[in-house]
Amino acid sequence: MVARxxxxxxxxxxxxxxxxxxxxxxxxxxxxxxxxxxxxxxxHYRNYFLLWAGGMVSVIGSWMQTVAVGALIVxxxxxxxWAVVVAAGGFLPIGLLSxxxxxxxxxxxxxxALVMGNLLAGAVALAIALLVAAGRDSPELLTLLVTAQxxxxxxVGPFQQAILPDLVPQKEFLAAVSLNSAQFNLGRVxxxxxxxxxxxxxGYPVAFVANAASFLAVVVALFxxxxxxxxxxxxxxxxxxxxxxxxxxxxxxxxCRAAIGTIALVGLSASPFIALVPVMxxxxxxxxxxxxxxxxxxxxxxxxxxxxxxxxxIAPLAARFGRGRILIGSLAVLPPVLILYGFAPSxxxxxxxxxxVGLVYISVLSGLSTVVQLRAPAxxxxxxxxxxxxxxxxxxxxxxxxxxxxxxxLGLAWxxxxxxxxLAIALVLIRVLRPGVFRTLAARTSREVxxxxxxx
Numbered sequence: 336m337v338a339r340x341x342x343x344x345x346x347x348x349x350x351x352x353x354x355x356x357x358x359x360x361x362x363x364x365x366x367x368x369x370x371x372x373x374x375x376x377x378x379h380y381r382n383y384f385l386l387w388a389g390g391m392v393s394v395i396g397s398w399m400q401t402v403a404v405g406a407l408i409v410x411x412x413x414x415x416x417w418a419v420v421v422a423a424g425g426f427l428p429i430g431l432l433s434x435x436x437x438x439x440x441x442x443x444x445x446x447x448a449l450v451m452g453n454l455l456a457g458a459v460a461l462a463i464a465l466l467v468a469a470g471r472d473s474p475e476l477l478t479l480l481v482t483a484q485x486x487x488x489x490x491v492g493p494f495q496q497a498i499l500p501d502l503v504p505q506k507e508f509l510a511a512v513s514l515n516s517a518q519f520n521l522g523r524v525x526x527x528x529x530x531x532x533x534x535x536x537x538g539y540p541v542a543f544v545a546n547a548a549s550f551l552a553v554v555v556a557l558f559x560x561x562x563x564x565x566x567x568x569x570x571x572x573x574x575x576x577x578x579x580x581x582x583x584x585x586x587x588x589x590x591c592r593a594a595i596g597t598i599a600l601v602g603l604s605a606s607p608f609i610a611l612v613p614v615m616x617x618x619x620x621x622x623x624x625x626x627x628x629x630x631x632x633x634x635x636x637x638x639x640x641x642x643x644x645x646x647x648x649i650a651p652l653a654a655r656f657g658r659g660r661i662l663i664g665s666l667a668v669l670p671p672v673l674i675l676y677g678f679a680p681s682x683x684x685x686x687x688x689x690x691x692v693g694l695v696y697i698s699v700l701s702g703l704s705t706v707v708q709l710r711a712p713a714x715x716x717x718x719x720x721x722x723x724x725x726x727x728x729x730x731x732x733x734x735x736x737x738x739x740x741x742x743x744x745l746g747l748a749w750x751x752x753x754x755x756x757x758l759a760i761a762l763v764l765i766r767v768l769r770p771g772v773f774r775t776l777a778a779r780t781s782r783e784v785x786x787x788x789x790x791x
């Protein structure tokens with residue numbers, strides 16, 4: 336999926352303080368009970384719900400393609416290196432092109448960009464389906480097409496990120512970010528299962544066709560939503576100057592700096608486990624192409640279920656214990672659960688282990704993204720968020736490209752364990768040498784509603 340459940344709405348002067356009664360000009364339906372279902376409150380904002388629902392369809396299709404591509408390449412090559420190369424191809428453009436997308440997100444109409452992005456990504460998915468059906472499914476060609484699709488996502492990703500604060504009031508930011516994560520990971524639950532059934536019944540090309548069609552769901556949802564102009568549309572500065580302003584704003588805000596640095600560390604060490612899921616499936620099953628696809632689907636689904644549970648639990652837990660405590664605690668727990676998963680002796684053990692990894696990992700990502708959403712200046716939000724995407728988009732493929740060949744040499748279990756240990760050591764060093772980093776990540780902003788009020 337390219338476009339997620341985000342859109343824009345208010346005038347520039349009010350973009351930092353949308354009211355609980357009307358966000359982006361949309362009606363709010365009956366309020367959620369005071370202390371119940373706090374994670375679901377963003378659904379009571381019409382535009383948010385429409386794009387979330389359309390995005391749900393699209394992300395299911397995207398996960399069908401992710402599982403199909405990974406299983407197809409590992410089955411053909413048997414190499415972890417190729418699995419991480421294709422994963423890196425999908426993510427590396429985010430690190431290279433997100434700043435350009437961020438600058439444009441603050442200047443040009445967002446609905447048109449999101450519609451065009453989804454149509455282009457769907458066209459690439461259709462091209463993959465046709466080539467696989469014709470037997471032209473070499474790893475090199477698949478990597479090239481996945482990279483092209485990643486480039487589209489990189490350009491429109493900042494549009495998606497920048498729009499969220501215009502949909503819900505600030506006290507719902509964490510819940511909205513968590514619901515976006517839940518959307519992505521519900522797709523991780525449903526998509527791989529559908530991919531396994533589809534590939535077993537009809538073959539790989541049909542899974543790619545389903546993904547191509549799924550992008551239309553977001554396009555349809557966008558046509559039912561009215562979007563206001565971005566706050567920086569009238570800027571007369573050039574693109575390079577605009578990018579420099581975003582970088583300067585990021586350096587000036589300690590919370591944004593801390594979140595971006597932390598996500599880069601997590602991307603290098605922990606995130607590559609995602610690219611290596613097909614390799615884990617191959618190690619635990621030693622099956623053919625369809626068997627690997629089935630095991631990959633099961634593992635991906637387990638991670639997705641964990642992430643959905645985590646995403647829905649984050650908001651009520653943060654309301655009780657504080658957003659900062661949940662984020663710091665999740666960072667501390669991530670290395671040991673990653674090591675436990677890496678040494679899984681069987682598929683039956685790996686599934687619950689990956690469930691826990693998914694739960695903790697999504698808590699880290701949601702917490703760090705929320706820090707940037709809260710602290711980025713409204714008029715520069717797209718550019719600041721694009722730098723957050725750069726940090727993840729560069730660190731994840733670099734970490735994957737390092738860990739893939741190491742896994743081919745040392746084995747996947749030791750590779751994942753060493754990565755978890757390195758993350759733990761780095762976090763301890765930060766805590767000892769730069770304690771202000773964690774304090775900044777945990778601190779509330781002047782615009783943030785205290786946890787005791789978030790559930791009222």
